[in-house]
Amino acid sequence: MANILVFIDTPTAQPGKAQRELLTLGHRLGEPVVALGSPAADETVAAYANLGATALYAPAGALAGTLIAGEAAFVAEAARACSAGAVLLPNSADGKEIAARVGIKLSAGVITDAVDVTADLTVTKSVLAGGYTVNARAVQGTPVITVKPNSVEPTDAAATSPEVTTLEVADAGPAARVTETVEKAVSARPELQDARIVVSGGRGLDGDFTPVEQLADALGAAVGASRAATDAGWIEHSYQVGQTGKTISPQLYICAGISGAIQHKAGMQTSQVIVAINSDEDAPIFEIADFGIVGDARSVLPQAAAEIQRRKG
Amino acid sequence: MSVTSGAPLKVLVLVKHVPDAQFDRHLTGSDHVIDRSESILSELDEYAVEAALQLVEARGGAKAGHTVTALTMGPERASAAVKKSLQMGATDGVHINDPALAGSDAAATSLVLASAVNHLGGFDVIITGMASTDGETSLVPAQLAERLSLPQLTMVSSLELGEDGVLTARRDSDTTSKTLQAATPALVSVTDQGEEARYPNFKGIMGAKKKKTVALSLSDLGLEASQVGAAGSWTRIEDASPRPPREAGTVVTDSGNAGVELVDFLADKKLL
Ligand SMILES: Cc1cc2nc3c(=O)[nH]c(=O)nc-3n(C[C@H](O)[C@H](O)[C@H](O)COP(=O)(O)OP(=O)(O)OC[C@H]3O[C@@H](n4cnc5c(N)ncnc54)[C@H](O)[C@@H]3O)c2cc1C
Numbered sequence: 001m002a003n004i005l006v007f008i009d010t011p012t013a014q015p016g017k018a019q020r021e022l023l024t025l026g027h028r029l030g031e032p033v034v035a036l037g038s039p040a041a042d043e044t045v046a047a048y049a050n051l052g053a054t055a056l057y058a059p060a061g062a063l064a065g066t067l068i069a070g071e072a073a074f075v076a077e078a079a080r081a082c083s084a085g086a087v088l089l090p091n092s093a094d095g096k097e098i099a100a101r102v103g104i105k106l107s108a109g110v111i112t113d114a115v116d117v118t119a120d121l122t123v124t125k126s127v128l129a130g131g132y133t134v135n136a137r138a139v140q141g142t143p144v145i146t147v148k149p150n151s152v153e154p155t156d157a158a159a160t161s162p163e164v165t166t167l168e169v170a171d172a173g174p175a176a177r178v179t180e181t182v183e184k185a186v187s188a189r190p191e192l193q194d195a196r197i198v199v200s201g202g203r204g205l206d207g208d209f210t211p212v213e214q215l216a217d218a219l220g221a222a223v224g225a226s227r228a229a230t231d232a233g234w235i236e237h238s239y240q241v242g243q244t245g246k247t248i249s250p251q252l253y254i255c256a257g258i259s260g261a262i263q264h265k266a267g268m269q270t271s272q273v274i275v276a277i278n279s280d281e282d283a284p285i286f287e288i289a290d291f292g293i294v295g296d297a298r299s300v301l302p303q304a305a306a307e308i309q310r311r312k313g
Numbered sequence: 314m315s316v317t318s319g320a321p322l323k324v325l326v327l328v329k330h331v332p333d334a335q336f337d338r339h340l341t342g343s344d345h346v347i348d349r350s351e352s353i354l355s356e357l358d359e360y361a362v363e364a365a366l367q368l369v370e371a372r373g374g375a376k377a378g379h380t381v382t383a384l385t386m387g388p389e390r391a392s393a394a395v396k397k398s399l400q401m402g403a404t405d406g407v408h409i410n411d412p413a414l415a416g417s418d419a420a421a422t423s424l425v426l427a428s429a430v431n432h433l434g435g436f437d438v439i440i441t442g443m444a445s446t447d448g449e450t451s452l453v454p455a456q457l458a459e460r461l462s463l464p465q466l467t468m469v470s471s472l473e474l475g476e477d478g479v480l481t482a483r484r485d486s487d488t489t490s491k492t493l494q495a496a497t498p499a500l501v502s503v504t505d506q507g508e509e510a511r512y513p514n515f516k517g518i519m520g521a522k523k524k525k526t527v528a529l530s531l532s533d534l535g536l537e538a539s540q541v542g543a544a545g546s547w548t549r550i551e552d553a554s555p556r557p558p559r560e561a562g563t564v565v566t567d568s569g570n571a572g573v574e575l576v577d578f579l580a581d582k583k584l585l
Binding site: 067068069072092093094096097098099100101103104105107108109110111112113122126127128129130131132133134135136137138139140141173174175176177178179180181182183184186197219237238243244251252262263269270273274275277281286287288289290291292293294295296299300301302303304305306307308311 | 357
């Protein structure tokens with residue numbers, strides 16, 4: 001079976017769901033070989049051995065001091081070292097840019113935003129703001145594929161005792177230096193990318209996101225927003241849903257005070273169930289909503305939140 | 314290099330002519346290429362033009378000899394993307410047009426663009442948008458940096474060029490905010506979180522008519538037709554199916570009880 005190189009950008013002792021999904025996909029396609037994004041440590045090696053990695057590659061030194069170039073050189077080297085049949089990376093901004101450069105280094109086709117990969121390495125993804133579903137293939141070199149979170153159901157694998165190879169990354173070429181990294185505060189709510197339910201607010205909230213947060217908390221949901229809301233500074237940009245924000249497909253997407261611009265729909269129209277609350281009965285969002293309420297978000301949201309609390313008892 | 318020696322700053326901005334997202338967009342033909350009939354300068358590239366103009370304006374602009382060259386690759390009509398950039402304030406344009414280019418993927422596109430950068434020569438800063446609004450992959454900027462051996466400062470929301478020729482930029486992710494630095498020459502991509510792009514004013518529109526656009530073909534760049542377009546691409550779309558349109562569902566008007574009706578709907582769908 002072919003070696004499938006899986007790039008783990010931030011190795012940890014407790015790999016999260018997205019990382020476990022990549023390993024599961026690696027298993028499905030061949031023998032998962034892990035490229036660790038930072039030097040090997042006993043607890044990270046053990047963590048990925050427990051997920052069934054058949055071999056591990058780690059850089060000799062930290063890669064995070066420069067932007068993209070160091071990681072790309074390391075992943076390309078690991079792919080060569082294990083004669084990878086495919087390379088899988090996370091679909092983050094970093095993941096896509098690393099994949100881009102690995103593709104050039106290996107003279108190989110790169111496909112982003114994968115939601116599925118078949119045994120013959122055909123990739124399913126959606127394009128044109130969710131307007132089309134396409135099947136695409138790399139027709140040259142080792143396919144380099146970035147995989148969206150929630151695309152595969154993570155499964156357990158038999159633990160292994162993999163060999164760990166340390167790679168000296170030769171010359172990564174000129175790179176920008178990361179001179180300062182500020183960690184952002186972590187929200188106690190579910191992650192927008194992973195959440196089963198998302199409640200989003202837009203310009204119609206008029207500066208106050210409390211009603212959105214109340215309903216989100218009643219439902220155990222993540223909070224999202226339109227660009228109008230993030231641009232106005234009512235909520236941080238990382239909550240933006242849409243073309244230049246997150247693309248998500250939760251089981252339930254509730255949006256309030258959002259008109260339904262094409263760029264917003266690009267990020268949410270593949271949700272399973274869509275609920276819209278908007279004071280304008282002609283708002284385009286109603287065209288794609290399974291349940292629409294013509295009304296004021298500032299009263300409908302708190303009433304719904306209170307009703308859920310009441311039913312919970 | 315020219316930056317520190319006091320020579321004029323040369324900025325190249327890469328602009329793409331893309332189908333307008335306000336209209337329905339379609340994939341057509343056996344290669345599943347996008348129908349480009351209703352196209353505009355990519356809104357995400359307007360941020361790149363703005364960032365380029367601000368870099369030179371901070372140093373005295375075109376009057377001081379600094380230049381912003383707007384380059385596009387695409388069919389005849391794509392010259393509209395260069396024209397809009399010139400109206401916004403770019404000093405000159407470049408249009409790479411060759412029938413063989415149709416259907417180029419990111420690898421083929423970055424090959425053509427890198428060849429053009431080398432052919433034209435001497436740029437201190439190359440700026441692109443964060444992604445194209447049609448391809449949406451964000452691959453081309455990083456691939457250009459790789460092909461040109463330039464440091465990349467990509468997906469940045471702020472950009473400054475110091476007197477010492479060092480670029481400083483901010484790159485945000487969900488969990489971190491990073492400060493990046495690199496000496497010129499460098500490759501930059503800017504997000505839509507930066508400065509809003511200016512609208513061309515009357516003077517800009519009139520002035521653009523006098524600005525020059527250079528046409529380049531594949532042979533000018535020393536490339537063969539087999540290296541570009543669908544033939545030179547490293548990926549291929551095998552099949553494409555339009556997503557079935559979503560049906561509009563029930564719409565109710567709030568008469569004071571819609572919050573409860575919403576909870577009933579969720580309970581009914583077993584979503585509580
Ligand atoms: C290149 C580009 C990228 C973009 N990327 C994104 C993106 O990623 N995500 C995104 O969201 N947008 C994006 N946009 C912006 C997008 O075009 C819209 O401008 C934006 O989505 C509008 O946000 P909104 O729906 O909150 O505001 P509006 O369009 O102003 O709509 C507000 C809605 O609230 C309703 N309303 C008002 N008061 C109330 C009330 N009390 N109760 C209920 N409803 C009320 C109004 O009827 C209206 O429908 C992008 C634009 C461009 C050009």
